[in-house]
Amino acid sequence: MADVLAEHSGDTVPAGRSDRGEAMRHTQDVFRSSSEREEQLIKEATQRSIRLAPYRPLISEGEVGSELFYIERGWAYCFRTGAGGCRQILDFIMPGEIVGLQAALLGVTDHSVHSLTSLRATVLDRRLVGEAFRTAPELALRFARHLATEARRAGELLTVLGCGDAVERMAFLMIMLYQRQAEREPEISPLACPFPLRRRHMADALGMTGAHIHRTLNRLREDGVALVEDHRLVIRDLPRLAALAGVASSDAPPA
Amino acid sequence: MADVLAEHSGDTVPAGRSDRGEAMRHTQDVFRSSSEREEQLIKEATQRSIRLAPYRPLISEGEVGSELFYIERGWAYCFRTGAGGCRQILDFIMPGEIVGLQAALLGVTDHSVHSLTSLRATVLDRRLVGEAFRTAPELALRFARHLATEARRAGELLTVLGCGDAVERMAFLMIMLYQRQAEREPEISPLACPFPLRRRHMADALGMTGAHIHRTLNRLREDGVALVEDHRLVIRDLPRLAALAGVASSDAPPA
DNA sequence: CGCCAGATTGAAATCATTCAACCCCTGTGG
């Protein structure tokens, strides 16, 4: 949180330091422009900063007094474990986003969150949420919008899981993660982006097995649509990929 | 909304009229106990009341200036249409709930809402949401909690779609709808409840075909777990049904 | 009575899973 405050108060932090470039505020950052009251609230709620290696737990299902996390750097993902120990990834979490809103509002956490890459996050007192609603309506509204955005993504994933075959599911995952990164960093998007998912994560997000993930990736690569190489996604035919995913791609209507 | 206000101001409405018994406030009602400020806001935002026959559109995907609906009576369901015209039901909506929060917060509606039964709803100006955040924090908080609750349900559905087979999916749907009704009306629950879904709705909610829905219902009935008869759900073995659905049923831990 | 939409059911086809094998890379200990 030091970052957020420093950015607004402007003290001692040289502009454009590159090792925290991705901590710069983006359009969708929950802690974007803050009023004075918001800054105070956030500062008061800030507890400490943590770092996590990849694939480590941040929040565990069923925790009670869980805190709020602001992701500074790296990706995370949240998931539920269904019957039979099977894991369903619900969403991926990127820098500038908040984790634990649902738990703060409902009192219980029904999903776990793990780091996907190495991660830096700030820990906040969860009472920040209630305080925001009482005394910082703009911040509360951003919290609510963040919730609504997550809910919309969940609806999209639900739709592709319920309706789509393997290729459509994979196309959706690719487009979704690409677009989210492109929004955050509009400068760098020559149709390629980091894609730090292992087979297992794709499988657990899309309700498929690792083996079939692989066959599906093969198909997409052979068809010249997209490929994953060395943990990077390369999109070769964006309109076709978007059509497969059932997403409008600023182009021709879907048949 | 006349109902809500009447209930709190107590004018002219005889207590306990039975044709609107289900409009009585429940624990999860978004408009539950209101402060004076809330009442005023709600009254100002109230526009008109509407009635809908079953299977009629309430909100259509892509609408722009969509309004907020407070469901007085009857059920609705919201869905997205995925690639290939396939329909995915995201959630069912019961009396006392609000429809259109996501659209009010994000400005666009990415899903449609249809009535499932005959329906009575109150139409509210969507600016109520923004107003609530500015001047009625308790109401805003209930809006946010409602969003969070929907998001949680979406996560549960996602998990069962991604991880569960046909029987588990159906069990989940049954338990979920049963529990939501039991919460709203604790008095009537001898393990049976209304279940106004057609095969098609179950199919579209669970990502299966109508034919397979039928086979799955047969299995559950033959196994003495639960059955659907004449648009009512009858649960014969709640612990087993809950275990199938991967839900803790106030009883023995799942294996 | 005839019609139609939805429900029901069987048989064939399809998609995805399972399982087992193999490969490749990396880290580790001799």
Added chain:
DNA sequence: CCACAGGGGTTGAATGATTTCAATCTGGCG
């Protein structure tokens, strides 16, 4: 330096769950 073990990743063949398609049945309704 090499052997070895282990975790993914990659791939094929067999299995299984679900869909598709078509046919029949049912009940409501003009």
